Amino acid sequence: MFTYLSKHFPRSHHYLVEERRQDDIDNFFIEKLFDPFGKGSKHTIWGEQAREFSIIGSRLGWVPDHVQVVFFRETVEHEIADALASKQNRLVGEENEIEQARFLLEQIGISDLSGQNPYFLSQGETKLVWFLSQWAKLPDYLVISYLPAGLSQQRINRLLAFLLNSEKMADFLKVSSPTFVLGYLDHDKRWYENLISEPNSKSRWIKRNFIF
Amino acid sequence: MWAIFDIRFMMPILWLAFLCVLVALTNPSEFSMFLRRFTQIGSLLLVMSLLQLIFRREGKVLFAIGNFPLVFSEGLREAILLWIRFMILFALAYLFARISTFKFLLFSNKAGLSLNLSLLLLITFKLIPFIVSEAKKGLWFLRFRGINISNLSLRDKVLAMRQLLFCLLMRSVDYVSYSALALELRGYGATNGGKIQQTYPLRVLDFGLMGLALFLDILGFLI
Numbered sequence: 001m002f003t004y005l006s007k008h009f010p011r012s013h014h015y016l017v018e019e020r021r022q023d024d025i026d027n028f029f030i031e032k033l034f035d036p037f038g039k040g041s042k043h044t045i046w047g048e049q050a051r052e053f054s055i056i057g058s059r060l061g062w063v064p065d066h067v068q069v070v071f072f073r074e075t076v077e078h079e080i081a082d083a084l085a086s087k088q089n090r091l092v093g094e095e096n097e098i099e100q101a102r103f104l105l106e107q108i109g110i111s112d113l114s115g116q117n118p119y120f121l122s123q124g125e126t127k128l129v130w131f132l133s134q135w136a137k138l139p140d141y142l143v144i145s146y147l148p149a150g151l152s153q154q155r156i157n158r159l160l161a162f163l164l165n166s167e168k169m170a171d172f173l174k175v176s177s178p179t180f181v182l183g184y185l186d187h188d189k190r191w192y193e194n195l196i197s198e199p200n201s202k203s204r205w206i207k208r209n210f211i212f
Numbered sequence: 213m214w215a216i217f218d219i220r221f222m223m224p225i226l227w228l229a230f231l232c233v234l235v236a237l238t239n240p241s242e243f244s245m246f247l248r249r250f251t252q253i254g255s256l257l258l259v260m261s262l263l264q265l266i267f268r269r270e271g272k273v274l275f276a277i278g279n280f281p282l283v284f285s286e287g288l289r290e291a292i293l294l295w296i297r298f299m300i301l302f303a304l305a306y307l308f309a310r311i312s313t314f315k316f317l318l319f320s321n322k323a324g325l326s327l328n329l330s331l332l333l334l335i336t337f338k339l340i341p342f343i344v345s346e347a348k349k350g351l352w353f354l355r356f357r358g359i360n361i362s363n364l365s366l367r368d369k370v371l372a373m374r375q376l377l378f379c380l381l382m383r384s385v386d387y388v389s390y391s392a393l394a395l396e397l398r399g400y401g402a403t404n405g406g407k408i409q410q411t412y413p414l415r416v417l418d419f420g421l422m423g424l425a426l427f428l429d430i431l432g433f434l435i
Contacts, residue, residue, distance in 0.1 A: 053355045054355045054357075054360040057357055057358045058358030059358075089359060092371065119382040
């Protein structure tokens with residue numbers, strides 16, 4: 001799986017993958033990652049041993065639109081802090097990770113949600129919290145099935161700004177930023193054109209056809 | 213040996229055998245799957261049942277090491293009875309999980325149960341497969357976070373279980389509120405009471421099963 005990803009998406013850049021339908025990437029990941037898990041640990045998941053699924057999880061992040069995500073903690077900030085702690089195979093984040101989680105929530109403009117239960121959020125808020133929890137585990141690749149779905153224009157802009165500043169954010173946490181792979185629809189240019197034309201970003205954004 | 217061949221085992225064993233035959237008759241193609249699940253759950257529950265041996269220290273001593281008595285007849289009898297009861301519950305849950313929701317509703321309506329009670333039973337039974345699928349999903353998400361559960365300490369494994377239970381609780385609350393809303397929107401629980409027009413035609417097999425269940429009940433009282 002990671003050989004495939006690094007071949008088609010070398011880690012030096014970020015990628016925009018054209019989808020024919022909004023759920024192309026979601027369907028692919030459901031088929032390759034989600035469904036095979038139920039078959040048991042003797043099976044393979046996208047070419048990897050199923051019993052090593054946690055390794056896949058630590059190296060790959062996914063922000064789906066059509067899968068109801070699961071949270072494990074009572075507050076948003078603890079959820080993000082736990083995701084930060086997962087890099088050391090720890091279940092629960094400590095005080096410094098909670099501080100970092102607050103910083104990340106502020107960066108994406110949802111610090112007012114820090115004390116809320118992640119199960120009582122709107123669709124867009126849930127998506128942002130899930131995105132942060134995936135970013136916080138600092139994977140090699142972070143795939144966002146379709147970024148604008150469920151988000152207001154203001155939140156799309158905040159999220160795009162976060163993506164463009166991801167390296168700086170990662171520098172602050174003394175880690176390396178993930179390589180982003182974003183699904184897009186050709187007709188919906190209003191959000192992704194900014195990424196390609198953004199001069200301040202360290203890494204270049206490259207358009208790709210749907211190759212999953 | 214009398215502790216094992218006690219007549220009190222007869223009724224539970226008959227009930228368990230009856231339910232197993234019922235599973236075999238209703239889902240012959242899935243019987244091997246049922247047997248596999250029966251063995252897996254049965255082994256787990258056997259360990260739990262055998263804990264009775266520690267706490268029930270009455271009756272004759274069946275096994276001792278030196279002068280220290282380990283297994284008492286009452287403890288063994290209770291352990292066997294408990295295991296059979298667990299397995300009866302398992303077989304019942306297995307059967308209920310495979311009955312179509314609407315057929316169950318029609319049957320309970322035919323049996324004269326009130327609509328509210330039927331729906332309450334139905335939602336409770338349908339919650340079991342939902343919880344199983346949500347538990348699998350929770351485990352997927354926990355591992356997808358990068359957590360290697362087998363490498364966790366015992367304390368962290370307990371913590372992981374707590375986190376899984378938390379997401380199960382939240383999803384169940386969500387499921388129940390959606391189910392309640394869906395039922396209300398369909399008019400169930402309206403002031404004048406909802407009526408199901410369709411009836412459940414009882415077949416010979418239904419009468420046969422009810423007769424057999426009644427016979428086992430009467431036999432249970434007599435023995």
